[in-house]
Amino acid sequence: MNSLENELSKNIEGEVHSEKEFRNFYSVDASSYIIRPKIVVIPKNEDDIIKTIKIAKKSKTTVTVRGGGTGLVGSALNNGIILDMKNFDSIKIRKNIVVVGTGVIKGKLDMELEKMKKFFPPNPSIGSFCSIGGMVGNNSSGSRSLKYGSVIDNVLEISVIDGKGKKIILPKNEKYGKKIFEKIKIDYKNFPKVSKNSSGYRIDSIESEKDSHKIIIGSEGTLGIVTSVKLKIRNIPEKRILFVVEYNSLKNCINDSITLSKTNPSAIEFVDRPTLKQIDHDFQKNTKCLLFVEYDEKIIQNEKKLTSSISGKIIKKLTKKEDIHKWWKFRDSSLHYSLKSIKKEERIPHVIEDAAVPIEKLPELFEIIEKINKKFKTKSIVYGHIGNGNLHVRLVGDRKKTELIKTIAAKYFHEIIKNSGTITAEHGDGLARSEFIKMQYGKKNYQTFQEIKRLFDPDYILNPGKIISKKSTITKNFEIL
Ligand SMILES: Cc1cc2nc3c(=O)[nH]c(=O)nc-3n(C[C@H](O)[C@H](O)[C@H](O)COP(=O)(O)OP(=O)(O)OC[C@H]3O[C@@H](n4cnc5c(N)ncnc54)[C@H](O)[C@@H]3O)c2cc1C
Incomplete structure (x- = not known):
């Protein structure tokens, strides 16, 4: 047992592990990266987290919190201590609010809420497997975020332990809220003009001290360890209608x-030809792509609006819960389908997979993807939250050209930023995008980010290298090359 492990084991009630199997398990997530941590701590309570942070500081090591490990850009990977929040699993449902421990898995929360005919709207396609902490960490969203927003739009209160080991409840702690608010200086000119954004710190969401909790949302465990959150919940709509629309253009x-997007749908989602080919349905031979369009109110009026305004062919009109669920599963499996249709040696690590632009710039976004394909001799598989201008892009090509990946990413992000977009709308910056945050936001906003980091974590103990980053990490630590 080394001295760090010894010190942790002596002081905390939860589990401390340095066995090879544990370090290997926590060295990967759903991204293409691998980083082996020194030690894994599974805290039992908040006191354990506070002690872990203090011991880490004394031992000059770092603390990175992890939820379900479904992140796509290595945000939860690091080489110090990994904190697994699975014991923070309480769910307390009140009328239109739920107070949840951040180790709660989304699928479990959904099940408990459904019993009360309620739901928490942000719905990542990974569904059951991500944790509430990870969703807060990445400011996650999903198909229905078009109508209901991302996590940042659905959180009322956050309990967090900062890098000094101090517990803060935001926005309740007005003094801390004031400190945060005072630091916020925004250069709006360099802010993306999008409906969803998971890049950098969301200083734009803080209009007063009352919004101070929002600084934590999307901060990828770099400002504090969130232990519980108070979330807004809604009634499950009485009716939903889902249209699947086929296009040959x-x-x-x-x-x-x-x-x-102007008709208040709950979702508009896109899948391209390689993806739809994996769906168990006889599409026309020349079908290029599909839209999934869902409404959850004014069903008859909205159906009329849709049928009178679109040029595609409606191939499914679904109103039964099971049918809707079955077709959403097809859309939600897009990432899996995309992998199925690419040979292993042609999978380019997905570092540019999550940009978004203002919806009216969608034609430009598709043009940018085409330009990239032409220039770098790649192909692409595209699907995603088109109603938010947010497309997931999977590049297909010669996987061994690691050095090209950074060049492609820099070019792609440059074009996205030029079109008022964000380099990541829901998956976060992680190892793939943190080095591009300065390019995204410009110097002044980046300075504000640094000030915020210093306020919460002056010793840079929490998930170093993410968001505030000095080194290039985009092509380091690839697992598969
Ligand atoms: C097939 C597939 C589909 C996906 N579809 C979507 C989608 O539609 N929409 C979407 O938004 N995402 C999607 N994702 C990405 C990912 O699943 C989500 O971002 C998810 O919310 C991450 O949750 P997690 O618990 O796995 O987090 P992790 O990967 O464990 O962590 C993510 C980040 O959150 C931080 N974090 C975790 N817990 C805490 C805490 N308690 N306090 C502070 N920070 C914390 C971590 O440090 C890390 O930076 C998808 C992923 C996959 C594999």
Whole structure:
């Protein structure tokens, strides 16, 4: 047993592990990266977290919190102590609010809420497997975020332990809220003009001290360890209707997405031809892409609006819960389908997979993807939350050209930023994008980010290298190359 492990074991009630199997398990997530931690701590309570942070500081090591490990850009990987929050599993449902421990798995929360005919709207396609802490860490979202927003729009209160080992409840702690608010200086010119954004710190969401908790959302465990959150919940709509619309022209599909986004749908999602080929349905031979369009209110009026305004062909109109669920599963499996259709040696690590632009710039976004393919001799598989201008791009090509990946990413992000977009709308910055945050936000906003980091974590103990980053990490520590 080394001295760090000894010190942790002596002081905390939860589990401390340095066995090879544990370090290996926590060295990977759903990204293409691998980093082996020194030690894994499974805290039993908040006191354990406070002690772990203090011991880490004394031992000059770091603390990175992890939820379900479903992140796609290595945000929960690091080489110091990993904190697994699984014991923070309480769920307390009140009328329109739920107070949840951050180790709670989303699928469990969904099940408990459904019993009360309620739901928490942000719905990542990974569904059951991500944790509430990870969703807060990444400011996650999903198909229904088009109508209901991302995590940042659905949280009322956060309990967090900062890098000094101090517990803070935001926005309740007005003194701390004031300190945060005083630091916020925004250069709006360099802020993305998008409906969803998971890049950097969301200083733009803080209009007063009352919003101070929002600084934590999307901060990827770099400002504090969130132990519990108070979330807004809603009644499950009495009716939903899902249309699956077939297109043989991408241009028409883009135009329809823009038109439909003005009709208050709960979701507009896109899948391309390689993806739809994996769906168990007989599509027309020349079908290029599909839209999934869902409404959860004014069903009859919205159906009329949709049928009168689109140019695609409706191939499914679904109103039964089981049918809707079955077709959403097809859309939610897109990442899996995309992997199925690419040979292993042609999978380029997904570092540019999550950009978003203002919806009216969708034609430009598809053009940028085409430009990248032409320039770098790649192909792409594209699917995602088109109603938010957010497309997931999977590049296919010669996987061994590691040095090219950074060049492609820099080019892609440059174009995205030029079009008022964000380099990541829901998956976060992690190892893939933190070095591009300065390019995204400019010097002034980045300075504010640094000030915020210093306020919460002056010793840079918490998940170092993410968001505030001095080194290039995009192509370091790839697992598969
Ligand atoms: C197939 C697939 C589909 C996906 N689809 C979507 C999608 O539709 N929408 C979407 O938004 N994402 C999606 N994702 C990405 C990912 O699943 C989500 O971002 C998810 O919310 C991450 O949760 P997690 O518990 O796995 O977090 P982790 O990967 O464990 O951690 C993510 C980040 O949150 C931080 N974190 C974790 N717990 C805490 C805590 N208690 N306090 C502070 N910070 C914390 C970590 O340090 C890390 O920086 C998908 C992933 C996969 C593999």
